[in-house]
Amino acid sequence: xxxPFILSLDAMGGDYAPEIVVxxxxxxxxxxxxxxxxxxxxxxxxxxxxxxxxxxxACSTIRHTDHVITNDAKPSxxxxxxxxxxxxxxxxxxxxxxxxxxxxxxxTGALMAMAKLIMRPLPGIDRPAICGxxxxxxxxxxxxxxxxNAVCDARNLVEFAIMGECFARAxxxxxxxSVGLLNIGSExxxxxxSLREASQILRSSHLDMEFKGFIEGxxxxxxTVDVVVTDGFTGNVALKTAEGTAKLFSFLLKSAIKSxxxxxxxxxxxxxxxxxxxxxxxxxxxxxxxxxxxNGVVVKSHGGxxxxxxxxxxxxxxxxxxxxxxAKIAAELARIAAEQATPxxxxxxxxxxxxx
Amino acid sequence: xxxPFILSLDAMGGDYAPEIVVxxxxxxxxxxxxxxxxxxxxxxxxxxxxxxxxxxxACSTIRHTDHVITNDAKPSxxxxxxxxxxxxxxxxxxxxxxxxxxxxxxxTGALMAMAKLIMRPLPGIDRPAICGxxxxxxxxxxxxxxxxNAVCDARNLVEFAIMGECFARAxxxxxxxSVGLLNIGSExxxxxxSLREASQILRSSHLDMEFKGFIEGxxxxxxTVDVVVTDGFTGNVALKTAEGTAKLFSFLLKSAIKSxxxxxxxxxxxxxxxxxxxxxxxxxxxxxxxxxxxNGVVVKSHGGxxxxxxxxxxxxxxxxxxxxxxAKIAAELARIAAEQATPxxxxxxxxxxxxx
Numbered sequence: 267x268x269x270p271f272i273l274s275l276d277a278m279g280g281d282y283a284p285e286i287v288v289x290x291x292x293x294x295x296x297x298x299x300x301x302x303x304x305x306x307x308x309x310x311x312x313x314x315x316x317x318x319x320x321x322x323x324a325c326s327t328i329r330h331t332d333h334v335i336t337n338d339a340k341p342s343x344x345x346x347x348x349x350x351x352x353x354x355x356x357x358x359x360x361x362x363x364x365x366x367x368x369x370x371x372x373x374t375g376a377l378m379a380m381a382k383l384i385m386r387p388l389p390g391i392d393r394p395a396i397c398g399x400x401x402x403x404x405x406x407x408x409x410x411x412x413x414x415n416a417v418c419d420a421r422n423l424v425e426f427a428i429m430g431e432c433f434a435r436a437x438x439x440x441x442x443x444s445v446g447l448l449n450i451g452s453e454x455x456x457x458x459x460s461l462r463e464a465s466q467i468l469r470s471s472h473l474d475m476e477f478k479g480f481i482e483g484x485x486x487x488x489x490t491v492d493v494v495v496t497d498g499f500t501g502n503v504a505l506k507t508a509e510g511t512a513k514l515f516s517f518l519l520k521s522a523i524k525s526x527x528x529x530x531x532x533x534x535x536x537x538x539x540x541x542x543x544x545x546x547x548x549x550x551x552x553x554x555x556x557x558x559x560x561n562g563v564v565v566k567s568h569g570g571x572x573x574x575x576x577x578x579x580x581x582x583x584x585x586x587x588x589x590x591x592x593a594k595i596a597a598e599l600a601r602i603a604a605e606q607a608t609p610x611x612x613x614x615x616x617x618x619x620x621x622x
Numbered sequence: 623x624x625x626p627f628i629l630s631l632d633a634m635g636g637d638y639a640p641e642i643v644v645x646x647x648x649x650x651x652x653x654x655x656x657x658x659x660x661x662x663x664x665x666x667x668x669x670x671x672x673x674x675x676x677x678x679x680a681c682s683t684i685r686h687t688d689h690v691i692t693n694d695a696k697p698s699x700x701x702x703x704x705x706x707x708x709x710x711x712x713x714x715x716x717x718x719x720x721x722x723x724x725x726x727x728x729x730t731g732a733l734m735a736m737a738k739l740i741m742r743p744l745p746g747i748d749r750p751a752i753c754g755x756x757x758x759x760x761x762x763x764x765x766x767x768x769x770x771n772a773v774c775d776a777r778n779l780v781e782f783a784i785m786g787e788c789f790a791r792a793x794x795x796x797x798x799x800s801v802g803l804l805n806i807g808s809e810x811x812x813x814x815x816s817l818r819e820a821s822q823i824l825r826s827s828h829l830d831m832e833f834k835g836f837i838e839g840x841x842x843x844x845x846t847v848d849v850v851v852t853d854g855f856t857g858n859v860a861l862k863t864a865e866g867t868a869k870l871f872s873f874l875l876k877s878a879i880k881s882x883x884x885x886x887x888x889x890x891x892x893x894x895x896x897x898x899x900x901x902x903x904x905x906x907x908x909x910x911x912x913x914x915x916x917n918g919v920v921v922k923s924h925g926g927x928x929x930x931x932x933x934x935x936x937x938x939x940x941x942x943x944x945x946x947x948x949a950k951i952a953a954e955l956a957r958i959a960a961e962q963a964t965p966x967x968x969x970x971x972x973x974x975x976x977x978x
Contacts, residue, residue, distance in 0.1 A: 483858065
């Protein structure tokens with residue numbers, strides 16, 4: 267991406283804000299030299315961090331606000347009381363056309379609620395979702411919802427499948443991504459009513475989709491499908507369980523190697539390739555989940571990430587702006603509605619997939 | 623355990639039955655020389671495998687049956703039509719006092735349904751659950767439910783917390799195990815209604831429990847609590863996601879080392895300690911999940927495991943018999959009911975935790 271573009275950053279969101287937001291932007295600046303950053307938050311805290319980095323200062327603007335959305339704020343409360351917050355202002359900048367996308371490491375529920383209210387969902391989308399990438403044996407897979415909607419019905423899951431497929435086409439560059447529904451068994455009788463109903467709709471509808479049916483937790487990293495569809499509760503637990511397991515593995519490996527002089531000697535030779543594996547499975551590499559289904563680019567960073575992780579979340583926003591994902595999802599929804607939806611299908615899925 | 627004891631094995635359950643069942647028993651025999659095995663299944667298939675191992679043959683009995691419960695059988699169907707199956711007969715042997723416990727790698731739903739019908743839940747338990755161990759940074763944690771009850775209400779989750787605490791006392795040898803509810807955020811406003819209600823009951827009741835509130839997916843392997851309580855859908859996905867991530871990690875590591883001569887040389891020195899880590903996170907090591915809350919020992923092996931994994935599942939059954947877990951859970955339930963439950967508590971939790 268060479269054309270100049272502007273990113274809106276919620277400088278006060280996350281466990282280590284505003285430090286990691288500013289330092290993350292500094293890393294991102296070296297990757298995207300034409301980027302400009304709008305920092306929303308407490309100027310007294312942001313300015314000293316910016317002054318230390320002249321190159322970053324030169325492409326940054328601070329928009330001061332005192333108000334911060336806390337991690338324990340309910341979404342409804344954030345919407346009512348948070349209109350002066352760094353999060354709200356950062357999203358508004360995208361809505362107003364001042365920025366191409368927004369990145370926040372703050373309260374996920376509040377961010378989604380505000381984004382829905384300010385940007386509005388795409389025509390035909392009932393529930394926007396959080397979509398992210400996972401490493402697999404053979405490449406990468408995308409999964410949604412990672413936490414926006416704790417309880418989902420069949421129609422929500424069908425919408426996620428459509429949006430996830432568009433995401434995989436745009437981001438993974440696949441011509442015909444395969445889609446699976448996360449369940450606790452691959453047999454048709456397994457799981458909840460919503461899952462069985464969603465499977466029925468995806469199978470019997472005229473959606474031109476490579477639907478592979480039910481998959482299980484170990485299929486995520488096996489790369490069995492390109493798009494893993496699940497409710498936000500299960501997706502969030504799976505994401506964090508995978509992150510925790512990767513951390514455990516690297517912790518045990520490091521401890522074991524430190525415990526033996528012989529192993530430390532051996533690692534002089536093995537380290538380059540082992541470091542590659544660590545980098546490939548590093549949670550920071552996969553930081554930055556996209557809110558799909560909105561009229562605008564909103565990227566959620568992990569709240570506990572560091573500057574490297576935040577820079578990667580900025581990278582996701584840059585990718586989305588460059589590839590114009592939202593226009594592609596909207597076009598796909600329109601295509602489905604125009605070309606393929608039969609009256610039976612429309613009735614089965616409701617108004618959800620037909621542009622309004 | 624030195625006294626002779628008898629284990630009942632569903633020789634036809636699992637993807638690679640009866641081979642891995644017989645070979646798993648052969649490995650278990652070397653660990654528990656006083657064990658005797660009752661194999662339930664097709665004699666024509668089991669006998670040739672047994673004949674090859676004289677030592678195992680000497681401590682084994684085959685009980686022939688033609689009928690096998692398939693993986694796609696619904697639990698209700700299995701109960702109605704499966705009374706002559708290897709699974710049913712194997713459970714019945716425990717009920718009849720012929721064996722101390724049963725191990726099956728077959729259809730989980732059918733196994734639980736049959737076990738409930740044949741053995742009956744412990745007094746005061748509404749929903750038996752599947753409980754297993756996970757490796758953590760600091761040791762091991764137990765998690766339930768791993769798949770028996772896809773949808774759970776608050777009362778079910780409270781029961782799981784009580785049973786899980788007993789399991790951790792008995793198996794991990796902890797005096798006061800800590801307990802957490804798996805959620806998508808640690809704040810009180812997060813998650814489903816059932817989770818918030820269960821948290822409320824566990825906090826406000828007179829249960830003498832180290833309840834730590836909500837935990838998240840990455841807390842499982844971090845070892846934040848000793849007992850992770852969740853519904854069977856989420857627990858099953860988390861278990862399999864963790865297994866898949868561990869497999870991905872070891873796959874990437876092996877591929878990376880094979881790609882470099884220098885790394886292969888280095889691994890000559892590092893291999894012993896790295897093998898220890900691989901062994902510690904090997905899914906087979908954690909194979910064998912206990913059905914807690916039943917009048918009898920029932921252990922479920924992963925359907926796709928190998929002989930080493932099946933032998934470990936047999937080991938779980940041996941442990942449970944030796945430590946008399948069910949008697950401890952029953953005693954704990956009685957203690958809670960007798961000493962601590964106030965009328966308010968009984969009302970809040972229902973009759974579920976009071977011995978009938």
